[in-house]
Amino acid sequence: AQSVTQPDIHITVSEGASLELRCNYSYGATPYLFWYVQSPGQGLQLLLKYFSGDTLVQGIKGFEAEFKRSQSSFNLRKPSVHWSDAAEYFCAVVPGGTSYGKLTFGQGTILTVHP
Amino acid sequence: SAVISQKPSRDICQRGTSLTIQCQVDSQVTMMFWYRQQPGQSLTLIATANQGSEATYESGFVIDKFPISRPNLTFSTLTVSNMSPEDSSIYLCSVEGLTSGSPSTDTQYFGPGTRLTVL
Numbered sequence: 001a002q003s004v005t006q007p008d009i010h011i012t013v014s015e016g017a018s019l020e021l022r023c024n025y026s027y028g029a030t031p032y033l034f035w036y037v038q039s040p041g042q043g044l045q046l047l048l049k050y051f052s053g054d055t056l057v058q059g060i061k062g063f064e065a066e067f068k069r070s071q072s073s074f075n076l077r078k079p080s081v082h083w084s085d086a087a088e089y090f091c092a093v094v095p096g097g098t099s100y101g102k103l104t105f106g107q108g109t110i111l112t113v114h115p
Numbered sequence: 116s117a118v119i120s121q122k123p124s125r126d127i128c129q130r131g132t133s134l135t136i137q138c139q140v141d142s143q144v145t146m147m148f149w150y151r152q153q154p155g156q157s158l159t160l161i162a163t164a165n166q167g168s169e170a171t172y173e174s175g176f177v178i179d180k181f182p183i184s185r186p187n188l189t190f191s192t193l194t195v196s197n198m199s200p201e202d203s204s205i206y207l208c209s210v211e212g213l214t215s216g217s218p219s220t221d222t223q224y225f226g227p228g229t230r231l232t233v234l
Contacts, residue, residue, distance in 0.1 A: 044207065
């Protein structure tokens with residue numbers, strides 16, 4: 001069955017430390033991949049997306065993600081975390097090759113940032 | 116990207132009643148979707164709102180419980196009918212495919228959500 005897995009439910013880092021949030025997918029073909037962030041009481045904001053091409057994609061707020069086909073992964077990274085990055089992060093996929101596809105979300109990773 | 120608004124932003128309702136949530140976009144879009152986010156959970160797609168025709172529902176969701184309208188390319192409503200406490204969730208609409216301006220096919224943008232509590 002097609003699925004998206006975020007293995008870490010909750011991650012805590014210190015402000016200024018680096019961050020990596022994991023995402024693995026299980027699909028027959030390379031899907032379209034997304035990372036969204038949800039701040040408390042807010043809707044979802046798109047951080048970045050990958051459709052094809054360069055496997056390292058840059059997003060907003062200093063985030064980047066790397067697509068690794070061999071590992072079926074699309075991990076989100078940030079070199080130096082700010083307190084305002086505390087939020088819940090969702091990895092999501094759409095089956096590749098389809099337009100107007102339906103998003104399937106991972107379970108989310110809650111990020112806590114210590115001063 | 117489009118600017119998406121939802122009304123109400125939150126509501127507290129009594130069981131057995133119904134609530135209609137509105138989603139308004141400032142640009143014409145091809146696709147609109149409705150998602151549910153139960154407490155502490157991820158997002159689950161309820162249905163695709165089709166303009167001028169019946170919505171397409173995902174497994175586990177039915178029209179009698181979640182009737183959806185989409186009269187034009189900028190507006191949709193989701194009704195949560197005969198509510199029970201299990202319906203307490205955040206309901207989010209999303210849009211895809213601006214019909215003009217910068218293309219945004221294959222990328223969904225979300226509204227701020229409606230937080231529903233059923234007592």
